[in-house]
Amino acid sequence: MTPSDRALPLQHFASDNYAGMCPNAARWFMEAQTSGHEPAYGEDRWTQQVSEGLRELFQTDCDVYFVFNGTAANSLALASLCQSYHSVICSPVAHIETDECGGPEFFSNGSKLLVGESESASARLGKLTPDAVESLVTKRHDIHYPKPKVVSLTQATELGTVYSVEEVRAIAAIAKRRHLKVHMDGARFANAVATLGCHPSDITWRAGVDVLCFGGTKNGLPVGEAVVFFDRALSEDFAWRVKQAGQLASKMRFISAPWLGLLENDTWLANARHANAMAARLHAALRDVPGVELLHAPQANAVFARLPQPAVNALHAKGWRFYQFIAGGGCRFMCSWDTRPESVDAFAADIRQACGA
Ligand SMILES: Cc1ncc(COP(=O)(O)O)c(C=O)c1O
Numbered sequence: 001m002t003p004s005d006r007a008l009p010l011q012h013f014a015s016d017n018y019a020g021m022c023p024n025a026a027r028w029f030m031e032a033q034t035s036g037h038e039p040a041y042g043e044d045r046w047t048q049q050v051s052e053g054l055r056e057l058f059q060t061d062c063d064v065y066f067v068f069n070g071t072a073a074n075s076l077a078l079a080s081l082c083q084s085y086h087s088v089i090c091s092p093v094a095h096i097e098t099d100e101c102g103g104p105e106f107f108s109n110g111s112k113l114l115v116g117e118s119e120s121a122s123a124r125l126g127k128l129t130p131d132a133v134e135s136l137v138t139k140r141h142d143i144h145y146p147k148p149k150v151v152s153l154t155q156a157t158e159l160g161t162v163y164s165v166e167e168v169r170a171i172a173a174i175a176k177r178r179h180l181k182v183h184m185d186g187a188r189f190a191n192a193v194a195t196l197g198c199h200p201s202d203i204t205w206r207a208g209v210d211v212l213c214f215g216g217t218k219n220g221l222p223v224g225e226a227v228v229f230f231d232r233a234l235s236e237d238f239a240w241r242v243k244q245a246g247q248l249a250s251k252m253r254f255i256s257a258p259w260l261g262l263l264e265n266d267t268w269l270a271n272a273r274h275a276n277a278m279a280a281r282l283h284a285a286l287r288d289v290p291g292v293e294l295l296h297a298p299q300a301n302a303v304f305a306r307l308p309q310p311a312v313n314a315l316h317a318k319g320w321r322f323y324q325f326i327a328g329g330g331c332r333f334m335c336s337w338d339t340r341p342e343s344v345d346a347f348a349a350d351i352r353q354a355c356g357a
């Protein structure tokens with residue numbers, strides 16, 4: 001039986017971007033839709049309500065903006081933290097380095113990304129490490145070197161791992177000591193909080209993070225990421241930066257209202273917990289399949305594995321979609337808020353068959 005023969009529509013393991021809108025987000029989207037005429041450009045009641053909701057969630061008076069996607073969120077947030085002659089320290093597998101097509105450099109008018117290398121186990125798991133940050137910050141102080149100004153962490157990382165509270169604090173402590181700002185690419189922030197079981201403030205402003213790009217798209221929204229400044233001094237004029245970049249939605253309510261669906265009853269966490277659980281289910285199902293080399297245990301909603309190319313080809317021929325270009329390491333099997341256990345089991349069965357088990 002091929003995936004297309006299955007009764008339910010096929011679900012893929014390429015990206016959590018493949019999933020649709022979760023029911024709660026959809027309900028709020030329709031609530032905003034059926035209201036008739038409403039103020040534009042963020043002056044609507046839903047945008048105000050969800051901004052207040054995020055301040056309550058993070059337990060601090062943070063400044064909140066909404067943009068269409070994560071690349072814009074990261075690029076504009078970084079541009080607001082540094083000048084063109086500054087540099088941003090990130091991990092070698094950081095999305096801002098590998099998958100944003102120079103957006104951060106473009107929107108900051110030239111800030112350079114400095115890749116923090118380390119031989120440590122953490123670095124091999126996609127994390128930026130304190131020693132890598134310290135090494136880059138102290139490497140040079142001459143006028144020819146783009147002055148480090150920001151440290152960027154991805155939480156959860158591009159390799160599906162999660163910084164602990166202590167790890168975030170350790171990097172932020174170096175950043176503060178070296179007068180750097182801390183940016184967090186939180187495209188999968190919900191998945192990290194679900195894994196850690198901590199309060200969202202514990203791995204953000206309480207740990208020293210200055211700005212969080214809070215991903216909603218991968219968590220069940222149709223579109224839309226929140227840029228959350230925990231230091232309002234850093235968001236001065238950010239609204240104009242958003243407008244100039246073409247990221248200010250005129251009908252902002254259709255981005256912000258679905259966010260209320262995520263915040264309601266902590267749906268954002270429930271969606272993330274489910275996606276993480278599906279990754280754990282897939283990892284367990286693949287553990288004893290001959291030919292499958294599991295790269296590391298999942299800490300969020302992705303499983304990374306190396307498969308023989310013929311098996312990859314056979315899976316693609318059966319209609320399964322998944323990426324092989326992430327972080328230069330094997331196949332990435334990404335689970336979403338709506339991934340069904342049956343889809344995981346069917347995919348694992350096809351992997352087993354493709355590997356000749
Ligand atoms: C870690 C990470 N950061 C940011 C993004 C945002 O990318 P996009 O501009 O595709 O929404 C993504 C992928 O979507 C991602 O995986």
Ligand SMILES: C[C@H](O)[C@H](N)C(=O)O
Nearest residue numbers: 014015016017095099
């Ligand atoms: C890889 C692609 O850029 C997207 N961020 C994803 O994670 O699917």
